[in-house]
Amino acid sequence: MTDTIASPRATEAPTISGSVRGYAERVRGGDMGALPAVFGLVVLCTVFSILRPSFLTPGNFANLLTQGAAITVIAMGLVFVLLLGEIDLSAGFASGVCASVLAILLTEQGLPWYVAVAAAILTGVVIGAALGTVVAKLGIPSFVVTLAAFLGFQGLVLLLVKGGTNISIRDQTIVAIANKYLPPVLGWALLALGVVGYAALQLLRARKRASRGLVADPIALIAARVGALAVLGGVAVYILNLERSRNPAVVSLTGVPIVVPIIVLLLVLGTFVLRRTAYGRHLYAVGGNAEAARRAGINVDRMKISAFVICSGMAAVGGIIAASRASSVDPNTGGSNVLLYAVGAAVIGGTSLFGGKGRVLDAILGGTVVAVIENGMGLMGYSSGVKYVVTGAVLLLAAGVDALSRKRAAATGLR
Amino acid sequence: MTPVLELRGIDKSFGPVQVLHDVDFSVHPGEVTALVGDNGAGKSTLVKCIGGIHAVDSGEYFFDGKTVQINSPRDAAELGIEIVYQDLALCDNLDIVQNMFLGREHRRGIVLDEDTMEEMAARTLESLSVRTVKSIRQHVSSLSGGQRQTVAIAKAVLWNSKVVILDEPTAALGVAQTAQVLELVRRLADQGLAVVLISHNMNDVFAVSDRIAALYLGRMAAQVRTSDVTHAQVVELITSGRSGDLGLTNGVSA
Structure with a gap:
């Protein structure tokens, strides 16, 4: 037996160096993960800050985050569809339709913001259910359905x-999402809450696994992760x-944009669904081998429909x-480059177009890359x-x- | 010893084509029953009838001596019949534990109970004396053909199954890996499971099986103890349906 190592229970306890080596092996084997996005981000930021010092100002940093927010959120939804090896080309204009519904209900009907938001999201859900049903039940390729x-x-x-x-939006709550900022203290408090929560979860999990005699992440690795965060x-x-603010005496401009904690919340929620629930597990399974998933008793059609619902x-x-940032909705909301930027964000972040591989975090990394390109090149004065x-x-x-x-993974037998 | 699974007089047609004629087939606990036959003899159809994928046209189906109705794969799984198909049906992008529990995940509330699943998977692999995987958290894509086969078999065994049917488990494997998988097949039977092994390879059949059932053009040519027959006789049964006293006479069971 050439590849014999040890009984599965006695798997060597992982060490920091072991984890690093494992990661290096995976990358060499073709599983690049988030590496290209992080690398690209570092390169882009370095180049832009050298060429345009204004890139590195706090004002631009806040601007960058709100600029990329809408695309990032759409990309987060796209990850679910891409995981199944499907695509949703209509996500951009679906966001436009929902934004229009929001604007009309706010202005023409004069409804409160929460009703309008609920209606907009419901519109998205209905759109997703319709698209998913056509793709799953009629078997038309998602490419064609969503292109139509x-x-x-x-x-x-x-x-x-x-x-x-x-249609201009005057509702203060909606406008605040992308144009107002958290009080500085609240920013710190939320960060502390996030870091402590993350550390507690990681430590608890490691303790529980260790107590059951299972392989647990070493404390040093957890510390490194928490420290990095x-x-x-x-x-x-x-x-x-x-x-x-250019003139602090007149108006003060500080704090984390309100949209940032919203995105972090969606990230936590999406990651939880994908990593910790049976539903998420089944999404990966259908994307990896639909036939195997079907034989395991997973309803593949229902998975497809639900993924489109989440995406829309x-x-x-x-x-x-997007409506909040522009404080208005026009026929171009969600149009032109929004969809391609969103697909780009997911793919740049490391989500595979072939299905079965991807994380919600990818959308954020990729969305940041896209936002940096857009923002940096705008500062450089390049045209659209x-x-x-x-x-x-x-x-x-x-x-x-x-x-x-993928090819490399096939060559090294990792696929 | 009573057979755990017994079929009597099974007929199965697809439209005008009758694929199985009056087939009798029994499987005993603690034994490996090799199901052999040429291409088109009806091996796969018979297995699919057992697994509830095809409904039989007529015939009786006994499980643990009691007659049962199998209408869907779920019925078969509930009885404890697991089939490992040739293409294994594993998800490359999931790890070993995730594959073994696919579709039947343990959970606490809505959260997956990864620790329990990992423990159960490790225990199952250990009970099969599988020591060839580095970590049960590695992706299936990084496993060799023999290791994949092992995972697929372990997945079938995990559910306290009584009958495990393996469709050509060694067809795509090299010499060393074939030996590993055959060893595992033998171990399953030694643990008291009834194992059905579909194979084209006479060496494999004679290496592990206790009984041989030979199908010929949709009829059961003979079901014999492996120790009672020779290579040549089995080959004759497969190719012409009879061998000396054994087998079919004029296309009817002797």
Whole structure:
């Protein structure tokens, strides 16, 4: 027996160096994970800060986060569909439709914001259920179904906003989402809560596993993870809490944008669903081997429909954020480059277009890359044309990394 | 010893084509029953009838001596019949534990109970004396063909199954891995399970089986003890349906 090592229970206790070695092996074997996105982020930020010092100001940092928020949230939803090896090309305009519903209910009907938000999200859910049913039950490729929906929703937005008028949103709650900031103290408090909660979860899990004689993460590794989160979060909150108003005497501008904790909450929720529930496990299974999932008694059609529901529901949230940021809805909300940026964000972050591989965190990493490109190139004074070309090239690069790492995985027998 | 699973007079047609004619088949606990036959002899159809994927046209199905109705794969699974298909049906992107519990995850509330699943998986692999995997948390994609087969078999055994049916488990394996899997097959039977092994390889059949059932053009040519027959006789049964006193006479069971 050539590959004999040890009985499964007596698996060697992992050490820090062991974990690092394991990670290096996975990367060499073709499982790049978030590495390209993190690497790209570092390179882009370095280049932009050297070329345009204004890139590194607190004001721009806050701007960057709100700029990428809508796309990131749509990308988070797309991850669920991409996990199944499907795609939703209509997510951009679905967010536009939901934003239009929100705007109309707020302005023309004069309804309170929570009713409008609920209606917008419900619209997304209905859209997702319809798309998913057509894909799963009729068996039309999702590419075609959602391409048709892409056109249809584009028209629907035009019809909803009556041929291209601009509906401006005055509701203070909605506008606050992407334009107002948490009090600095609350920013610190939320960060502390997050770090302590994360550390407690990790430690509890490790303790429980160790007490049952299972392989647990070493304390040092947990400390490193918690430390990294605390440092990164701390730096971000510190910078965001600096005064960034040009004229502090007139108006003070400090704090974490309100949209950031919303995204973090969605990240925690999405990660929980994917990693800790049977539903999430089944999503990965269907994406990895639909036939195996079917034989294991998983209802593949229902998984598909639900993934589209989540995707369009998240698109609705993205649409609300976009409407908030612009304080208005027009026929171009969720249009033009939004969808491609969102797909790009998910793929750049490391979610595979072939299904079975991806995390909600990927959407955030990729969304940040996209936002940095858009923001940095804007500061450099490049036209939209150049921005599109560069973003397109980055998307192609990310998809290329995905395909190549898959090939490499096949060559090393890891697939 | 009474057979744990017994079929009598099974007929099965697909439209005008009758695939199984009056087939009798029995499987005993603690034994490996090899199911052999040429391509198109009806091995797969018979297994699918046992597993509840195809409904039989006529015939009787006994489990533990009692007659039962099998209408769906779920019925078969509830009785404790597990089939490991040739393509294994594993998800490459999931790890060993996740694959073994796929579709039947343990959970506490809505949260997956990973620790219990990991313990059960480890115990099952240990009881099968599987020592070839580095970690039960490694992805199936990184396993060799023999290891995958092992995981698929362990998945079938996990559920206190009584009958495990293996469809050509060694077809795609090298020499060393074949030996490993056959050892595992033998161990399953020694633990008291009834094992059905579908195979084309006479060496494998004679290496592990206690009984041999040979199908010929949809009829059960003979079901004999492995120690009572020779290689050549089994090959004859497979290719012509009879061998000396054994087998079919004019296409009817002797």
